[in-house]
Amino acid sequence: MEATFDALLTQMEQQGFAVMDEFIDRASVAKLREHAQRAMADRAFHPAGIGQGQHHHTNHTIRNDQVLWLTPDTLAVWCPTLHHHIDHLTGWLNQSCYAGINQSEFHLAHYAPGAYYKRHLDRFANNNERRFTVIVYLNDQWCEADGGQLVVYGHAGHHSIQPEAGRLVFFPSDKLEHEVLPAKRPRWSFTGWLKTVRIPQSCCSTNY
Numbered sequence: 741m742e743a744t745f746d747a748l749l750t751q752m753e754q755q756g757f758a759v760m761d762e763f764i765d766r767a768s769v770a771k772l773r774e775h776a777q778r779a780m781a782d783r784a785f786h787p788a789g790i791g792q793g794q795h796h797h798t799n800h801t802i803r804n805d806q807v808l809w810l811t812p813d814t815l816a817v818w819c820p821t822l823h824h825h826i827d828h829l830t831g832w833l834n835q836s837c838y839a840g841i842n843q844s845e846f847h848l849a850h851y852a853p854g855a856y857y858k859r860h861l862d863r864f865a866n867n868n869e870r871r872f873t874v875i876v877y878l879n880d881q882w883c884e885a886d887g888g889q890l891v892v893y894g895h896a897g898h899h900s901i902q903p904e905a906g907r908l909v910f911f912p913s914d915k916l917e918h919e920v921l922p923a924k925r926p927r928w929s930f931t932g933w934l935k936t937v938r939i940p941q942s943c944c945s946t947n948y
Contacts, residue, residue: 756894888923
């Protein structure tokens with residue numbers, strides 16, 4: 741797996757992002773999608789927002805997808821293969837690149853037909869904790885006519901990426917602008933952010 745991660749990093753350095761097919765197997769894709777569809781039927785998804793904290797709000801002129809936030813424990817139950825691969829990637833980044841990643845956050849996203857997300861960065865203007873974005877797609881037999889492509893704006897212009905089942909897209913959260921084009925059928929994806937969170941020194945500590 742380390743050789744695969746080396747190749748991802750080389751891709752990212754050359755073009756600003758990396759893509760890898762079959763990051764998780766088809767059975768894992770199907771299992772996670774089934775959990776997502778069941779949660780959607782149970783109305784566990786909510787309209788996605790933009791901004792953070794007191795600035796968080798919905799703006800359907802920018803994005804109109806729905807999301808379900810996951811804890812790492814939930815991801816480990818719903819898709820242990822994906823949880824393992826992300827843990828492995830995080831450890832490799834910390835060992836090989838001294839990334840200092842110590843937290844992560846995850847959600848599932850559902851784009852109904854016609855839904856989109858306009859061009860944006862994944863890092864908040866007033867918060868630099870997000871270091872890397874990890875996207876994995878959950879859509880079987882997706883073709884170009886279905887729309888819903890991820891458009892990324894890398895070093896050599898823009899690139900269109902099909903949201904095909906098991907495909908990984910990996911990039912720095914603060915550098916790569918990207919958008920999701922409207923789809924013609926339901927579109928499912930997993931997104932994770934690998935973060936460096938400053939842990940405050942305990943107020944009870946004593947200096948000698």
